[in-house]
Amino acid sequence: MLKKNSSVKLIKYYNFINHNLIYNNKAINRYKRDNFEISEDKAKSLKLLKKSIVNQKNCDLKKQAKNIVFSDGNPKSKIMFIGEAPGANEDQEGLPFVGRAGVLLDKMLASINLDRKKVYISNIVNYRPPENRRPTEIEIKRYLPFISKHIEIINPKILVLLGSTAMNALIGDEVVISKMRGKWIEKKFGSCNTSVIITFHPAFLMRQPAQKKMAWIDLKMIRDKKKNLRI
Numbered sequence: 421m422l423k424k425n426s427s428v429k430l431i432k433y434y435n436f437i438n439h440n441l442i443y444n445n446k447a448i449n450r451y452k453r454d455n456f457e458i459s460e461d462k463a464k465s466l467k468l469l470k471k472s473i474v475n476q477k478n479c480d481l482k483k484q485a486k487n488i489v490f491s492d493g494n495p496k497s498k499i500m501f502i503g504e505a506p507g508a509n510e511d512q513e514g515l516p517f518v519g520r521a522g523v524l525l526d527k528m529l530a531s532i533n534l535d536r537k538k539v540y541i542s543n544i545v546n547y548r549p550p551e552n553r554r555p556t557e558i559e560i561k562r563y564l565p566f567i568s569k570h571i572e573i574i575n576p577k578i579l580v581l582l583g584s585t586a587m588n589a590l591i592g593d594e595v596v597i598s599k600m601r602g603k604w605i606e607k608k609f610g611s612c613n614t615s616v617i618i619t620f621h622p623a624f625l626m627r628q629p630a631q632k633k634m635a636w637i638d639l640k641m642i643r644d645k646k647k648n649l650r651i
Contacts (some may be wrong), residue, residue: 458495465573465594468496473546473566481559482559487514488547492571493540498651499527499642500576500614502567503621504585505541505555511548516541519639521622525582528635532643538576540569544589560589572610577649579607579614580642583621591616604645615649617642 470490476482489506494516508517517525528534545555545563555563567589571579581587584597589603597618605616619638620631 433473435525438535443466450475454558454561456494461518462495462573466491469566469569469573470545471561473504476562478545479562481545481549481555484550485547486511489514489516489543490546491540491542492516492518493536494538495574497538497540498649499534499539499580499646500574500578501539501582502571502586502590503582504623505543505545505552506548507552508548515620516543520626524622524626528639530638531622532639532646533640540576542570544586554585560585564589571614575649576614578642579616581616581618583624586621587618591618601634602641604641615645617645 432451433639440640470488473490474482474488482488482597485506489510493501503521505515506516507519507521509522510516516522524533527542529539545559546566550556581590587595587597587600590607591600596610598622601620603617607614607616617638620628620635625635
């Protein structure tokens with residue numbers, strides 16, 4: 421007979437790998453935001469960063485997008501997730517991960533007792549690429565200083581990179597996700613020293629559900645790291 425803790429872990433895993441939500445086209449409505457009390461300095465820094473992104477010149481992504489997609493979650497959190505780029509739902513609502521991939525990300529967070537009130541979420545680029553394509557190298561290079569500063573302002577102890585685009589932008593082009601996922605990397609972004617882990621993007625897991633078993637390993641590593649760091 422399984423012990424109670426083992427049973428709970430299995431339930432969380434099977435809830436995570438459940439394919440039913442993959443085919444749900446309904447986006448998550450996140451217009452109602454939570455108000456998190458943060459320091460005046462952090463609030464000012466985030467406001468200035470967002471303003472600098474909005475005010476940049478000659479950005480084709482910005483010209484074609486409806487909204488800037490800056491962040492979601494708790495800016496006081498010590499756990500930060502970074503994805504690739506906004507999609508159509510994100511562009512409509514102005515928030516990251518609110519489409520089908522966002523549904524799966526929420527299940528991933530829930531499997532390790534987290535939710536959007538306990539983490540902070542952003543993307544490598546802040547505007548939707550046309551047709552949801554991958555950002556170009558030029559676009560990634562343009563937005564790299566912004567996301568690097570974003571990380572420094574949030575100052576997470578754990579930084580989770582979702583997918584190869586985030587990994588290549590912040591870790592390097594010479595690495596591949598199949599070899600880098602599930603490993604801790606100590607990285608510095610300005611004054612922020614953080615532990616980085618790479619895992620698969622939820623959109624990839626929707627296309628390749630067999631890889632969810634590897635993502636589950638990564639999620640458990642995040643859960644254990646969180647416990648060890650007493651976050």
